[in-house]
Amino acid sequence: MVRAEYADQRTPTLREVLKAAKGKSKVIIELKYYGHDVDLENRVAAIVEEFGMEKDIATMSLKYPAVQKMKALRPDWRAGVLAATAVGDLAGLEGDFVAVNAGMVTPGLVRRVHDAGKDIYVWTVNDPLQMSSMASMGVDGLITDRPAMAREVLRVRAEMEPGERLLLWLATTFGLSVDTEAMRDASP
Numbered sequence: 001m002v003r004a005e006y007a008d009q010r011t012p013t014l015r016e017v018l019k020a021a022k023g024k025s026k027v028i029i030e031l032k033y034y035g036h037d038v039d040l041e042n043r044v045a046a047i048v049e050e051f052g053m054e055k056d057i058a059t060m061s062l063k064y065p066a067v068q069k070m071k072a073l074r075p076d077w078r079a080g081v082l083a084a085t086a087v088g089d090l091a092g093l094e095g096d097f098v099a100v101n102a103g104m105v106t107p108g109l110v111r112r113v114h115d116a117g118k119d120i121y122v123w124t125v126n127d128p129l130q131m132s133s134m135a136s137m138g139v140d141g142l143i144t145d146r147p148a149m150a151r152e153v154l155r156v157r158a159e160m161e162p163g164e165r166l167l168l169w170l171a172t173t174f175g176l177s178v179d180t181e182a183m184r185d186a187s188p
Helices: 014-021 040-050 064-073 107-115 128-137 147-159 162-173
Strands: 027-030 057-061 078-083 097-101 119-123
Touching (some): 014 040, 040 064, 057 064, 097 107, 107 119, 128 162
Parallel strands (some): 078 097
């Protein structure tokens, strides 16, 4: 469902995203295949190189062969598997990281992925308590629609004493919730 305030908006191009992020943020580029994907990996690589952002991006895909192709084309670039379901050994897949739905994350999964020398990113985490909970489990990155909120949550969390973080984790575990819409400002 499209919210009324966004009805006149269009999805930005990769060039527009990289231009906005250059020098400010890292970007994960999800390679999606909809039938118009002729040479997609090389086209994405050319645009990233045009902006000189090779060190500031990572690519990921639901399609494992796309991850393998990206690693073959640009072995020095970070590439990871976007896992929609917990099928098989995620830690054993090629790539530098796995990205999983927040509902799949457990301390055991985080440990297995880390033991395999990979990072684990979690999507789509838009709730501040869930952001803190994921950080408590040791995930390496949050994929969110609310990056300003995530930065603030992680900043505040870093300033907490261990006991405060434990209390926050317990509150989250036992069902505390926060109205994030009431906290939202005009930030992207």
